[in-house]
Structure formats: C-alpha cells, structure tokens
Amino acid sequence: MTDTLVKNFIEGFSIEVVPNSAAKVESFAEILPSGTRVYIAHLSEKEDIKTMVATAKRINEEGFSVMPHIPARIIKNKAMLAEWISMYKNEANVDQALLLAGGSSDVLGDFDSSIQLIETGLFDQAGFKRLHVAGHPEGSKDIDPDGGSKNVSNALSWKQEFSKRTDAQMAIATQFCFDADAVSKWATNIKNNGIDIPIHIGIAGPAKLQTLLKFSIECGIGPSMKVLTKRAKDITKLLLPYKPTEILKGLAEHKKQDPELNIEQVHFFPIGGIKQTADFIKEVS
Secondary structure (H helix, E strand, O other), X not given: OHHHHHHHHHOOOEEEEOHHHHHOOXXXXXXXXXXXXXEEOOOOOOOOHHXXXXXXXXXXXXXXXXXXXXXXXXXXXXXHHHHHHHHHHHHHOOOEEEEEOOOOOOOOOOOOOHHHHHXXXXXXXXXXXXXXXXXXXXXXXXXXXXXXXXXXXXXXXHHHHHHHHOOOEEXXXXXXXXXXXXXXXXXXXXXXXXXXXXXEEEEEOOEOHHHHHHHHHHOOOOHHXXXXXXXXXXXXXXXXXXXXXHHHHHHHHHHHHOOOOOEEEEEEEOOOOHHHHHHHHHHHO
C-alpha cells in the first residue's frame, strides 16, 4: 500500500530549523523522534555564530543529531572557519556539517564554494564524521547563471572524488522540489554519471500556498513550481494548506520501482512551522 510506502520512505527523516524558530519550540523532544538529525540554517552574515552554537548545544542536549550549515561566502578566512569548527565541536559537541556556498551573492571573504571549504582540510582534521553538500535537482542560477547545469555537475563530480578519500560519511541534501518525476529523473541522471553519494531529498512541509510560493521564488525553485501555480488556480484548493503528500507518494513509488535509486532519506523544510511539519510527519508515519 502507498501509505506504508510513504511511512517507510520518510523513516529516518531530517528537518531544518533557524535559531529564531528553534527558540520558540519549548521542547523538541515532544515533537520529534529522539535522534532525529536537525539542521540549523545559517541564513546570512547577520546571524551571530554564538547564537548558532548555542542553538546547536541546546538541541544536541535534548537528544538530537545536530548539523549546522557552514555557508562559504560569509566566512572571512581560514582562521575564522577554524574558529567556527572549534566552537561547534567543543561547545556543542557537533561533529557534522552541511557545507554550501550560501544564499548571499556577495563573497565576503576568501571562500565562495563548499569545495573551497573542504579543500582547507579543517573538517577532516577536526574529525567530523559527516559532511553533507547541497544538491540542486532543478539546477541553480546562483551556480550556473546561464540556466544550464555544467558547474553544478562539475562540482558534484569533484565531491564524488572527495568522498572516496575522506573518512567522513557524505550525503547530498537537496533544495525542496514539488515534482517527483523530475526529482527521480535527476537522481537517475547523476547516478548514471557516476555519482553514488546518497541523496537526502528536500521536501517542503505543510504551509499556506501563498507562503510556499513566496519561499519558492526566493529560493529559485525551477519548473516544479508549476505544481503550485496549478494548485493556485484551483479555487477549491487555494485556501487549503499545501501538504507534501503527493510528492512523497510519487517518490516512494519511484524508489519501489528502482530500489537502487540514490534517494536514501527525506529532509523536511518546515516552511509553515516546525510543529506543523512534525504533526504532518506523525500523520503519515
């Protein structure tokens, strides 16, 4: 049955929070399964590293696996990166990170990509056990301004080679999408190109349609936005909150048909709120 497929498909999911929203959650232990990986998004240079580390420490102490974002473009130099890694490890017991360029188009220091962060060797030296990198099933105008996929593909190939020589486990955490067929096609294509790093597929949690459209535009979501715009034209669905049921069913079916598909886990973006996403997960689990 599809419901069982979805339940099995989302097992071991991860979820993303920002410090502000995390501070409003009285107890993560009451809404998420113990041990869930919680990513902490570092959205801009305005986010204080001390706040990030304090959030990581608090969530870790509640019994969760914490993975902070390390956005290359807001880090001034290698010394600053080393300090951040030290703070996370020594103050919050963190030994994993999501490495990404970051949403800023301005490069504020010596780094402009996750590859450059990896090349410092600091994460391996600090004994980080997991390093995740960003994935873009619909491409990224930020990385490939011409709308193509050459730079994204080259970066993935480099990360694939790095995965063979690091002791850290790796995964590709993707941007959220809405089209299961397009996501599965992308996953199959990169697999055929020799990329066997496990994929943790980004899924937008329940949210008002207007909120989701706004976030999707801000995040540069591509062709799969047609799923939302089609829904927006249906007056019977316009006022109902979006739930990711259909894409999860579609992806679970694809995984059933092709068990070798690289998609290993689901990563939720709680756009409509952490509790709303946690409640949805309980509904389908």
